[in-house]
Amino acid sequence: MENIIQFVYIASAALFILSLKWMSEIKTSRWGNWAGTAGMALAIVATLLKPEIHGYLWIAIGIVIGASIGTPMAMLMPMTAVPQRTALSHAFGALAAGIVGSTEYFLHGTNLSMPQLIVLCIEVLLGFLTFTGSLLAFGKLQEIIPTRPILYPGRNLVSLSVFAFSLFLIAYLVIKGGSHPFLFGLIVCLSLLFGILLVLPIGGADMPTVISILNAYAGLSSSFMGFLLNNKLLIIAGALDGSSGLILSIQMCKAMNRSFTNVLFGGVGQVLEVADPSRDGKIVKSLSPKEASILFEAAKKVVIVPGYGMAAAQAQHVVKELTDVLENRNIEVKFAIHPVAGRMPGHMNVLLAEADVPYDKLVEMEEINPLFPETDIVLVVGANDITNPAARKNPGSPLYGMPILDVDKAKQILFIKRSMSTGFAGIDNDLFYSPKTIMLFGDAKKVLNELLISINSN
């Protein structure tokens, strides 16, 4: 029987690898998801075949309850809430890893060898810090707690001390061996605390990086569980997940010009000093949507830049309607997608896909930037930092060096924004004061609707 189980595990691992491979292209991506699902189903079946497993009733109850919570979470969540759902899901997965590790310790702690104790402790540390970190990320994304970075003096020292102290306790536990329920409990508490300290100082704009890094931690935790249980399938699946989270967070860091170590130690997203005396005296032009609609009469090429403001206002469907109206007038419409627009890597692509915008109209930053000089109108829908030319021009700006969409090079910029307030990075956008920019103040959905009606009646 053991051999059959191992063969099924190998098949399951192969399916997970295929799953990621197929996921790299739209054409095969649905196959990718099915392969992943099949891999998971095989893994469950093989585990249940183990002769030492007999408590089927509680297993069934657990799976049924889990599925009946997970299904509505997946089917009913609006696409704007996908980042929250992912964060919450990470929290659940990590909690399971933490519980399994802790239970193993209390069951067999005294019989475990030194390397087994090491991986057990790392699994528990990663599991529980990902649990609280993800819950906190969920709270921030859902705006239960403020999305602004929450900072306190000496926070790096506090986080590092908590981390160092838990490593010290782990080292003590491993070297001494034997049963230390109190010390182990303390390690669990410190891990939970460390997760909170890690995410607390991170702001809304850095959420794409945070979600990716939590993904990596959750995967690594599963992988270490695999070392503990001597189960290669867990090691493989966890490592695949870990490296995927790692790669995505590195890509997100590059897209924001942040150092990766900064994110690892949770130092990202500091509130930057808002000292901007230059703002006074600068002129901001603003029009009503009705007045601005006339501009589209002469336009041939339009680029729309979606940002978190579009997501927050659920305006993606109006954006799609506007696109249709413009295209009916033979205006070419493209979408410029910045890698960190939104709250999750690729979030804007999903929102626009939900509104039925074909994906071949979505153009990535590198390809769209050379096209801006010949663009008649750029319509920015609630995106701020990713369009700020200070990132290119002003070495004193905190955004300096961050790759941005070169919206300022277009012939005319229409900027939809609720107010003159700053973006997540807390700095003013030079673009507002450009002679080519016209501000359209208001909720993205409302402004776009009015724009749509006016263009139709022109």
Add this chain to the structure above:
Amino acid sequence: MTLSDWITNLYVFVLASFLGLELIRNVSRLLHTPLMSLTNAISSISLVGSLALTGEGEKTWVIVLGTIAIIASSINAVGGFLITDRILKMFRKSK
């Protein structure tokens, strides 16, 4: 577990990590969100550990904790695969 078990496991870990890096590097940015919900679902492979814990459990407290772990990781698995499919269904090319 013998030393050679550990070494084999470490080999597996290193190879799988590099394989993962190579596979993900090629993923189009368009698909980053579904990719993340997919890998999120795959990370619920820790379900295997939870199943073993509950299934082998003799003591009540182990079964209770194991069942909680099963609930948590199956929320992760079911939710992750379902939402990934929901997202992927929406991607359409222009006619």
